[in-house]
Amino acid sequence: xxxxxxxxxxxxxxxxxxxxxxxxxxxxxxxxxxxxxxxxxxxxxxxxxxxxxxxxxxxxxxxxxxxxxxxxxxxxxxxxxxxxxxxxxxxxxxxxxxxxxxxxxxxxxxxxxxxxxxxxxxxxxxxxxxxxxxxxxxxxxxxxxxxxxxxxxxxxxxxxxxxxxxxxxxxxxxxxxxxxxxxxxxxxxxxxxxxxxxxxxxxxxxxxxxxxxxxxxxxxxxxxxxxxxxxxxxxxxxxxxxxxxxxxxxxxxxxxxxxxxxxxxxxxxxxxxxxxxxxxxxxxxxxxxxxxxxxxxxxxxxxxxxxxxxxxxxxxxxxxxxxxxxxxxxxxxxxxxxxxxxxxxxxxxxxxxxxxxxxxxxxxxxxxxxxxxxxxxxxxxxxxxxxxxxxxxxxxxxxxxxxxxxxxxxxxxxxxxxxxxxxxxxxxxxxxxxxxxxxxxxxxxxxxxxxxxxxxxxxxxxxxxxxxxxxxxxxxxxxxxxxxxxxxxxxxxxxxxxxxxxxxxxxxxxxxxxxxxxxxxxxxxxxxxxxxxxxxxxxxxxxxxxxxxxxxxxxxxxxxxxxxxxxxxxxxxxxxxxxxxxxxx
Amino acid sequence: xxxxxxxxxxxxxxxxxxxxxxxxxxxxxxxxxxxxxxxxxxxxxxxxxxxxxxxxxxxxxxxxxxxxxxxxxxxxxxxxxxxxxxxxxxxxxxxxxxxxxxxxxxxxxxxxxxxxxxxxxxxxxxxxxxxxxxxxxxxxxxxxxxxxxxxxxxxxxxxxxxxxxxxxxxxxxxxxxxxxxxxxxxxxxxxxxxxxxxxxxxxxxxxxxxxxxxxxxxxxxxxxxxxxxxxxxxxxxxxxxxxxxxxxxxxxxxxxxxxxxxxxxxxxxxxxxxxxxxxxxxxxxxxxxxxxxxxxxxxxxxxxxxxxxxxxxxxxxxxxxxxxxxxxxxxxxxxxxxxxxxxxxxxxxxxxxxxxxxxxxxxxxxx
Numbered sequence: 037x038x039x040x041x042x043x044x045x046x047x048x049x050x051x052x053x054x055x056x057x058x059x060x061x062x063x064x065x066x067x068x069x070x071x072x073x074x075x076x077x078x079x080x081x082x083x084x085x086x087x088x089x090x091x092x093x094x095x096x097x098x099x100x101x102x103x104x105x106x107x108x109x110x111x112x113x114x115x116x117x118x119x120x121x122x123x124x125x126x127x128x129x130x131x132x133x134x135x136x137x138x139x140x141x142x143x144x145x146x147x148x149x150x151x152x153x154x155x156x157x158x159x160x161x162x163x164x165x166x167x168x169x170x171x172x173x174x175x176x177x178x179x180x181x182x183x184x185x186x187x188x189x190x191x192x193x194x195x196x197x198x199x200x201x202x203x204x205x206x207x208x209x210x211x212x213x214x215x216x217x218x219x220x221x222x223x224x225x226x227x228x229x230x231x232x233x234x235x236x237x238x239x240x241x242x243x244x245x246x247x248x249x250x251x252x253x254x255x256x257x258x259x260x261x262x263x264x265x266x267x268x269x270x271x272x273x274x275x276x277x278x279x280x281x282x283x284x285x286x287x288x289x290x291x292x293x294x295x296x297x298x299x300x301x302x303x304x305x306x307x308x309x310x311x312x313x314x315x316x317x318x319x320x321x322x323x324x325x326x327x328x329x330x331x332x333x334x335x336x337x338x339x340x341x342x343x344x345x346x347x348x349x350x351x352x353x354x355x356x357x358x359x360x361x362x363x364x365x366x367x368x369x370x371x372x373x374x375x376x377x378x379x380x381x382x383x384x385x386x387x388x389x390x391x392x393x394x395x396x397x398x399x400x401x402x403x404x405x406x407x408x409x410x411x412x413x414x415x416x417x418x419x420x421x422x423x424x425x426x427x428x429x430x431x432x433x434x435x436x437x438x439x440x441x442x443x444x445x446x447x448x449x450x451x452x453x454x455x456x457x458x459x460x461x462x463x464x465x466x467x468x469x470x471x472x473x474x475x476x477x478x479x480x481x482x483x484x485x486x487x488x489x490x491x492x493x494x495x496x497x498x499x500x501x502x503x504x505x506x507x508x509x510x511x512x513x514x515x516x517x518x519x520x521x522x523x524x525x526x527x528x529x530x531x532x533x534x535x536x537x538x539x540x541x542x543x544x545x546x547x548x549x550x551x552x553x554x555x556x557x558x559x560x561x562x563x564x565x566x567x568x569x570x571x572x573x574x575x576x577x578x579x580x581x582x583x584x585x586x587x588x589x590x591x592x593x594x595x596x597x598x599x600x601x602x603x604x605x606x607x608x609x610x611x612x613x614x615x616x617x618x619x620x621x
Numbered sequence: 622x623x624x625x626x627x628x629x630x631x632x633x634x635x636x637x638x639x640x641x642x643x644x645x646x647x648x649x650x651x652x653x654x655x656x657x658x659x660x661x662x663x664x665x666x667x668x669x670x671x672x673x674x675x676x677x678x679x680x681x682x683x684x685x686x687x688x689x690x691x692x693x694x695x696x697x698x699x700x701x702x703x704x705x706x707x708x709x710x711x712x713x714x715x716x717x718x719x720x721x722x723x724x725x726x727x728x729x730x731x732x733x734x735x736x737x738x739x740x741x742x743x744x745x746x747x748x749x750x751x752x753x754x755x756x757x758x759x760x761x762x763x764x765x766x767x768x769x770x771x772x773x774x775x776x777x778x779x780x781x782x783x784x785x786x787x788x789x790x791x792x793x794x795x796x797x798x799x800x801x802x803x804x805x806x807x808x809x810x811x812x813x814x815x816x817x818x819x820x821x822x823x824x825x826x827x828x829x830x831x832x833x834x835x836x837x838x839x840x841x842x843x844x845x846x847x848x849x850x851x852x853x854x855x856x857x858x859x860x861x862x863x864x865x866x867x868x869x870x871x872x873x874x875x876x877x878x879x880x881x882x883x884x885x886x887x888x889x890x891x892x893x894x895x896x897x898x899x900x901x902x903x904x905x906x907x908x909x910x911x912x913x914x915x916x917x918x919x920x921x922x923x924x925x926x927x928x929x930x931x932x933x934x935x936x937x938x939x940x941x942x943x944x945x946x947x948x949x950x951x952x953x954x955x956x957x958x959x960x961x962x963x964x965x966x967x968x969x970x971x972x973x974x975x976x977x978x979x980x981x982x983x984x985x986x987x988x
């Protein structure tokens with residue numbers, strides 16, 4: 037440990053400010069870098085979503101804003117249909133991989149793992165730095181695809197071949213898809229490097245007295261997230277490599293019997309369903325990679341703001357482990373009607389609904405934590421309440437989609453869009469907001485404005501329900517997703533007004549995010565100074581000095597005497613008892 | 622603050638009205654700056670009104686504050702903790718109202734309008750699951766928001782130190798598992814009925830129809846009098862022989878190729894689904910039918926329509942109603958416009974229709 041500490045401290049030779057940010061191996065700086073990159077990508081993803089919502093609400097009208105941004109792809113302000121699909125694809129990719137995977141687990145793993153387990157830095161600060169720079173590189177590569185002639189990838193974020201493999205099938209499957217695949221490969225490498233580092237750090241560098249059953253839930257969640265990522269991302273890498281071979285080197289892993297654009301292609305003997313299996317073997321753990329850190333953050337914040345121990349700490353850990361383990365056995369529920377053997381459908385119905393049990397246990401434990409607490413409505417607490425509400429709503433619609441028979445009519449409709457935007461998108465992004473508001477004092481030594489935070493919460497929370505709740509009804513009536521225009525046949529006329537309503541609400545909620553951006557940047561410079569332990573929390577990150585120092589603690593590392601949720605214990609005078617204070621004093 | 626507010630209003634109104642702006646430009650076929658500004662009078666109006674409103678609100682708050690100071694009453698700080706609790710309850714109540722209103726608005730009748738035999742099983746399961754889900758949805762949300770409201774911060778009270786209760790955990794785990802188990806068992810029974818052990822699969826009375834997707838249309842092929850589809854290969858595809866049918870196969874000679882699907886009512890139909898290029902998905906919401914079309918293999922779906930198009934038109938009170946099979950898997954630029962009309966006729970009408978069709982072999986050779 038000593039040698040490592042020396043190593044970190046000797047890195048302090050770069051005193052120039054900019055160089056400090058470029059070459060820093062300090063986990064706190066890397067966390068900031070992850071956060072700000074993810075926020076940048078998040079705002080781009082949000083902006084894209086508003087653009088295609090405009091197209092959906094007013095399909096036959098030109099928009100100046102399309103012409104302004106995508107001149108070539110929006111002739112006279114009319115959005116090009118294949119470019120619409122590009123927007124959908126890039127929105128999905130950015131939000132899932134760059135914001136909710138890289139941003140959420142990247143930011144909070146880097147910030148919280150060393151601080152909460154009492155380590156001076158990550159196990160390998162250099163790998164940590166490398167992980168961030170690869171993440172940035174892959175983000176920029178993804179954005180670069182907007183500048184290639186044929187436009188960005190447009191086969192959906194799931195990039196099912198043959199559509200994604202054949203440039204003749206859709207414009208975006210040319211250079212744009214190549215850029216997508218390169219970017220994703222870099223992202224996977226970045227994520228693997230990061231995950232190995234997180235696991236090693238948690239397993240080896242916990243401070244004295246911090247056993248596994250004294251870890252805060254968020255560390256458990258981040259550990260399981262890292263394990264999930266480590267085991268599932270390589271499978272996507274394999275899928276991506278095989279797809280690259282099919283696209284450029286004439287193999288036929290995924291392609292067979294194709295007649296396209298007036299000629300038959302040489303591919304023979306492959307199966308597009310193979311790709312779906314490989315993709316969803318990552319794809320399903322991926323949604324848990326997204327949601328587990330958010331659930332961890334919410335457990336932490338809930339306990340702190342209710343001033344009450346987290347209900348069923350051990351059950352929470354076991355249900356996290358169960359979710360993580362089972363998530364590898366449910367992937368085919370995305371493929372019930374893709375042409376797989378129907379018998380697989382019934383097996384995966386069972387496993388899918390088994391995974392609903394630990395998720396339900398978590399919700400009940402959350403509600404039991406709130407019961408007889410003493411709730412302080414801080415902004416992070418509000419976002420946590422929102423998260424729980426979304427997790428219930430979105431989880432319940434999962435019961436429909438997990439059932440093979442009900443999935444027949446709901447697959448790929450707006451019901452699915454509503455389901456995953458609520459349970460994975462909104463819940464996870466609310467976890468991220470909660471985390472940012474909560475650990476902002478730790479990141480920037482300042483507090484964020486509470487009043488603006490409340491306004492941000494209420495607008496976002498209400499508008500998310502207004503946007504996504506009606507989509508369930510659209511889906512039940514068969515409205516398909518990824519449609520450029522719903523007027524090609526008159527089946528969905530009853531939803532014309534609802535589409536406009538959703539678009540207007542999404543514009544409002546989009547602008548509400550500017551409140552957050554304003555609050556974030558303003559507080560960074562002119563916010564109220566934070567105290568050492570502003571939320572009166574127990575965990576170790578609030579025992580470090582307010583100003584960031586390399587190695588986190590000035591003198592010795594803290595020693596842990598108890599579990600992290602000792603709130604309102606009648607034994608003690610205060611309603612909290614930090615982990616590092618011994619009973620004897 | 623004021624500037625930000627003004628900017629927000631400007632952008633927002635720009636967004637809202639820009640489509641009308643586009644229309645305006647379109648109609649007049651001119652887009653000079655003067656007309657743009659002329660049109661923008663709404664935006665300017667909204668801008669002015671919102672600045673005025675902002676002034677009025679801030680001024681009145683200031684007057685109120687000054688008044689309070691004048692009459693020597695100390696200003697009470699608003700207790701947001703207290704009000705947030707009530708906001709939560711308000712949100713809960715309006716949420717319950719709105720979600721129930723949506724059920725009323727979009728109609729439960731849509732969920733009973735399935736036009737196939739297996740669709741009725743589907744609808745029954747859907748109803749059961751919906752009831753279960755709604756009960757859980759409302760109970761958990763009411764508990765959540767009620768607790769949040771009830772246990773909001775109170776300085777005189779300390780939170781209870783409750784760490785865990787294994788009894789409770791066992792209760793809610795087993796109840797959840799039991800409920801989910803019921804839906805799984807019932808769901809799998811129906812799934813088997815429809816897809817795996819479909820009784821119609823073995824009997825040869827099913828009418829076989831082959832549906833082929835390509836960018837961006839569907840083509841149907843009927844087996845003809847012999848009831849057997851002829852062989853085909855994608856290597857045989859050329860200008861006329863759009864499906865690549867192999868006419869050396871004697872079963873292929875009486876095959877019929879159409880651009881619409883016509884089905885007899887109350888007859889079991891086995892639809893073989895395939896694709897020429899990328900993955901498509903054949904989807905008819907009223908039939909509760911969806912199956913992907915994958916190049917290189919056949920997928921199938923067996924179903925029995927029970928309501929003819931004419932009956933459905935009467936039921937829906939819509940003269941122009943048609944069943945439509947559309948593509949539901951992203952497949953290219955015109956994905957949104959890839960559909961085929963499905964007409965369900967009475968058996969006599971269907972037989973008349975099929976007798977009128979010429980075989981594909983004749984069609985090709987007559988051109």
